[in-house]
Amino acid sequence: MFKTFVAAAGVAGLLASASYAADISGAGATFPAPVYAKWAETYKASTGTGLNYQAIGSGGGIKQIKAKTVDFGASDKPLKPEDLASAGLYQFPTVVGGVVPVVNIPGINAGQIKLTGPLLAAIFYGQVKTWDDPVIAKANPGVKLPSMPITVVHRSDGSGTSFLFTSYLSMKSPAWASKVGASDSVNWPTGLGGKGNDGVSAFVKQTPGSIGYVEYAYAKQNKMAYVLVQNKNGKYPAPTAEDFAAAAAGAKWAQAPGNYLLLLDQPGANSWPITGATFILVYKNQDNAATGQSVLKFFDWAYKNGDGAAAQLDYVPLPLPVKNLIRKQWSQNVMSGGKPVYTGK
């Protein structure tokens, strides 16, 4: 009895390992995890190849790909070209997201408050302390601002959202750049930290006079009172999928070595100023051609067929010219035994 059971289990195990042999494994950023999961599901249904993606955070994803325990790593913040070179990695963007500042000011609705980049930095630095401060009033003529202390809410956990946001503040304020800087987690000068997008939004909702920042998808799904931020053209676009796509379209990917590109403060009347892509990391030199090929095939399929699912989940797909550029890069950058693993077929 026991023996037959063991034998059956052994056979089942063999069958299972045979059918899962070609599965792709990846690990990293949590932000794109829902869309990767959706893509994986559809991809498995149409091709039979599965994807096992572990959303362990960008830091974990970078560590895992460096340890070669996964076929690809995923990170919300691009690696610098020199870090890519030293690790022998190549990176490419998959989808675009953005960061939206949100507020809880009694009597103020979504889109009513306009802020410039330097003003946003001054608020998060704790320099501007009340909502009726003259500098805010000057940027918002005609808006009745309450005399209320500003409470800053930031992410307590290390996150790509914080990286994008602090990078933007660093770009716009030399004081922020020199005293705080840009990273997944920084030494926040003021305010309190909530865990995750939901932690930040809970604190913002519970604290009158507060300002925080969350991912675009989160702000949209929860109908939060967002703030308009001035872009490079001096305009105040609304945080919509079109305006994130506008920022991604205006970006100069071709001129960015190693695809190291933050889509911050991009030109264009409709470009949302705090936009960023999320990235995939693979080895330039693949030990196993079939593995590298199956990873790139998956993302090729996702570029082709995944936009609908991405949009449904409130991610912004990459514009077509960017996708074609990345496809060209694949055939030039990802090799196995000196031959490209992706040929576009």
Place this chain on the structure above:
Amino acid sequence: MNATTMDSDTAPPRETAPGQSELSETIFRYLCFGAATLLLAALAGVVISLAIGGWPAFRQFGFGFFTSSAWDPVQENYGAAGPIVGTIVTSVLALIIALPLATGVSVFLVEFCPRNIAKPIAVAVELLAGIPSIVYGMWGLFVLAPWFAIHVQLPLMTDSANLPGWLSGLVAGIPNGANIFTASLILAIMILPYMSAVFRELLLTIPSQVREAAYGLGSTNFEVVSKVMIPYVRRGAVGVVMLGLGRALGETMAVTFIIGNSHGFPHSLFDSGSTIASTIANEFAEATSDMHTAALLALGMVLFILTFAVLAVARLLLASEKH
């Protein structure tokens, strides 16, 4: 001589056939020995890997790691003082809140409660221990924090002119309920079942003659409890306290949700802060630089030592109580 005493100690006379039984006995003994050593090896492995992982941070910052409250992942400057203070303050506050409650619950259950409802109450208190920590965290964030902000913090803040200076300093902070005090409150609820369960067992070890003698001398209920029963289990009670402390020190998820997560020293009871465990939970997944990871592992080492010391003291005190 030695051999015979050892034999009589470890191997009582056997009645079964010697050959087979001896072999299975030996195997059994080695299995038990293996299980015990495996546990110790795992413990040693944890300590060693924490020490190795955290070593770069200890080497870089030296003793300053324990005294500096800087925590700046951009400049790669780390100090553990903020989280250490936050951990100790929240744990001690939680104890101060939970200890009288645990005492009350266990004295009531042992001494005054009718037998038929003692059991349901004891079970209910123990059920508190079964609630996952993240559920406490969510309850704290979405229910306790807003309630606390509206009904405690805001009235205190608007009245702060009438409060004495030291008190208004103590309750200063952002009125949104995410602070050191609410974190301690949640912790107190979480450690209450552990403390009251052990305390109740301690009280049950008091011989009934002792209590009856005290009543016989004409003592009131209060006198019996405060002058006879609690002094009788005094040392064990210290162990209970340490047990609660040990648990509070390492609690992670619930605290992370509600403590406000700001680095540095908390400036008041109602200020946000951080604990060692919450800092690790927040930052470990996204720590990319080697020094950041090392600093977090070093924090883990500090927490390990803190908890280990507290639990060791608790075990010693409990052991001496039980003779």
